[in-house]
Structures are given as C-alpha cells and as structure tokens.
Amino acid sequence: MAFGTDRQMYDVDLSCAKCGAHISQLPFQPSGDRPVYCSECNRAFRQTRGGGMGNGGMSRPPRQMYSVNLTCAGCGAAITQLPFQPSGDKPVYCRDCMQARRNG
Template sequence: MYEDKTLTCRDCGNEFVFSASEQEFFAQKGFQNEPTRCPACRAARRAQNGNGGAPRQMFTVICDGCGCETQVPFQPRGDRPVYCRDCFEAQRQNRF
C-alpha cells in the first residue's frame, strides 16, 4: 500500500527517504501531513525547543511511600504525595 518517497528537507535542502513503514506509522498516529524536515533536522529542532539543552531542575524530597530521599523534576506543592521512582511504579501498577 505504501511506497518509499523521496522528500526534500525545508531546512537543509537535502533529500531524505520517507519510508513505507514511516508512512504507515504516520497514518496509524493520525498524522495527515508528510514530514517537511529530514530526521537530522527534526532531531536538531526537538533539541532546540524544550529547554535549550539545559539540564532539568530537580527537587530533593522525601518519598511518601518508603521514606527515602529522592529527586523529582517538579516543585512539590504539598497537597499530594510524592514518591520515589520505585514507589511511583508500584502505585501505578496498583491502579490497573
């Protein structure tokens, strides 16, 4: 059903292949437009967006599950429990 297509990157002008498997993936995700950037330019753009490559600010907290000290990537507000990675996964498994 899908065939490889050669597209031109709008940023660098290089040609790249939009493979049949990528086209199928795009269709499954509901994407209606073909990519306009090559994989390298897409990766560079993703890295540039976000926080500019700066390390994420981490906050030291005490886990409400096991009491160990851990770091989380958000500022706890105090109105909800905060868990370490292991306790968070255990809580998540118990929900389903």
C-alpha cells in the first residue's frame, strides 16, 4: 500500500462516467471502451463493494422463487415458495426447519 508520487500516471482528457468531473490523469491507460471514474467515485465504489454484509445489494437481482403447494416434512407448515424447484421425491422443509437442520 504505497501512496508515493512516483507512480506512473497517464495524461488524459476525460470526464468521470458517474459524476462528470474532469479527469486529467489516470494511473492506467484508458482502453476507451470502458467507463472511467474519478478518484472520488472510485473510492466510493470500493467502499460500497467492500462491505458485503450490507442491507442487500441493490444491483443484485432477486433470487428466483418457485411457487409450490407443499407442506414442510418437519413441522407440517404450508410452503408456497421455494428457492429451488422441488424434485418431488425428496422431503421439503420450511425455512425454519431448514435452518434448524443446518444448525443441528
């Protein structure tokens, strides 16, 4: 993690793809077919991606759910949705029972 000033910089004349700020130097040669971000936006990106445990990524598509009409093999609760397609020859458990089984 060296923040020296001897890092090679490329002189460019671009604008940040996010905030539009003028970019005059980049630590890498821009390829031209990729958006370029200013150092501020780059830092923001890194911070939002570094978390991981956040409140559910906004860019992540919702997990596909299958509508089913089953009962939990453990507690008998009605199951109307599953994150996978039930094969039919395996017992299906509700979320609570699934968690209990995983913990136990």
